[in-house]
Amino acid sequence: MTARKAAPRKHRPADCPVCKGTGEIPVPVRLGRARRVVGTQNGFCLNCLGSGLNPDTD
Template identity: 65%
Template sequence: MTAVAARKTPAPVTADPEPAKCPTCKGTGEVSRTVQVGRKRRAVGKQTGFCLNCLGSGEAPAE
């Protein structure tokens, strides 16, 4: 008589939940700012830069 080992079924693979998106930049990591020039602070255009809330990662910061 030979003993047959029971076959172990693998656990189902679950995906990690996606981290929450940053509310300031909506998950892009960039925000737009108006560029102003002159003494009267005349608006001349827009410039993008990284989000200071999430530091450009696009994920909501931990509380």
């Protein structure tokens, strides 16, 4: 028998530079007439649409 060929390794796509691969980013919470920032909450990363992968790589 012939020797088996190793399957080519699939490379992992790069992480999103904005959210660092998490898919979420901190979004400031504003309150009152002066719209002052009172805290932050988790928001959806608009660069990768929550997938955590870099959309610029092909």
